[in-house]
Amino acid sequence: MAVNAETITDSTNQKFTSLLQSDALYQYILETSVYPREPEPLKELRGVTATVERSHMATTAHGGQFLNMLLKLVNAKNTMEIGVFTGYSLLSTALALPDDGKILAMDINRENYEKGLPIIEKAGVAHKIDFKEGLALPILDQMIADKTCHGKFDFIFVDADKDNYINYHKRIIDLVKVGGLIGYDNTLWKGSVATPPDAPIPPYVQYYKAFILEFNKALAVDSRIEICMVPLGDGITYCRRIH
Numbered sequence: 001m002a003v004n005a006e007t008i009t010d011s012t013n014q015k016f017t018s019l020l021q022s023d024a025l026y027q028y029i030l031e032t033s034v035y036p037r038e039p040e041p042l043k044e045l046r047g048v049t050a051t052v053e054r055s056h057m058a059t060t061a062h063g064g065q066f067l068n069m070l071l072k073l074v075n076a077k078n079t080m081e082i083g084v085f086t087g088y089s090l091l092s093t094a095l096a097l098p099d100d101g102k103i104l105a106m107d108i109n110r111e112n113y114e115k116g117l118p119i120i121e122k123a124g125v126a127h128k129i130d131f132k133e134g135l136a137l138p139i140l141d142q143m144i145a146d147k148t149c150h151g152k153f154d155f156i157f158v159d160a161d162k163d164n165y166i167n168y169h170k171r172i173i174d175l176v177k178v179g180g181l182i183g184y185d186n187t188l189w190k191g192s193v194a195t196p197p198d199a200p201i202p203p204y205v206q207y208y209k210a211f212i213l214e215f216n217k218a219l220a221v222d223s224r225i226e227i228c229m230v231p232l233g234d235g236i237t238y239c240r241r242i243h
């Protein structure tokens with residue numbers, strides 16, 4: 001797999017990458033089954049996100065569509081998201097949850113969240129979101145110290161600093177309920193996980209690659225979960241807690 005994943009420009013002129021081997025195939029998916037079904041607020045949020053620095057960090061419309069369906073399939077009600085950015089995955093989640101559903105959302109940066117917030121409010125789902133500004137680890141540690149938080153979450157989506165994924169896992173495995181689901185985003189890390197150690201890749205990709213490789217190995221031998229690495233977007237590993 002090429003480390004330079006395909007770069008694609010979508011209808012809002014947003015650039016992002018796909019691990020698919022062909023631009024045309026990805027475009028086909030988007031044009032045929034994603035964009036025509038994308039809810040208006042998500043379309044609007046994608047447009048706003050395209051104007052923000054590092055807009056490539058946002059979950060794609062295809063990723064959001066998958067997330068939305070998955071949440072409905074597992075009847076998720078109480079959820080958590082680590083790494084919000086402008087809120088594309090957050091709004092995809094909020095639109096999937098029942099009216100009394102909850103999302104504990106965390107990010108060190110409130111400014112980007114606030115760029116998407118008016119759209120989330122207009123969509124009528126802001127009441128489901130409890131946004132906490134700050135580093136995720138101390139917030140998780142507080143919840144670990146409070147036994148009432150254990151096993152409380154139906155679904156947790158992790159999409160923040162990749163060098164902390166293993167630290168997040170050590171904590172959220174106790175916060176998700178038995179039978180609940182955790183999604184770790186970017187676990188194929190731009191295809192770099194399958195490239196030789198001396199492959200010429202950008203320094204930031206190289207830096208996080210080591211952490212993602214270790215993390216993927218750790219998940220593969222963790223007997224508390226069942227896993228499935230889904231090659232959608234930049235790769236998402238879904239973990240179902242079994243005990």
Ligand code: SAM
Nearest residue numbers: 057058059083084085089107108135136160161
């Ligand atoms: N899930 C978002 C979406 O769908 O658009 C994308 C999230 S973006 C890839 C990663 C986010 O994680 C950034 O907004 C960044 O500020 C946040 N972040 C990075 N390190 C963090 C930390 N230690 N604790 C909380 N958030 C963090």
Ligand code: CA
Nearest residue numbers: 057159185186
């Ligand atoms: Ca991501």
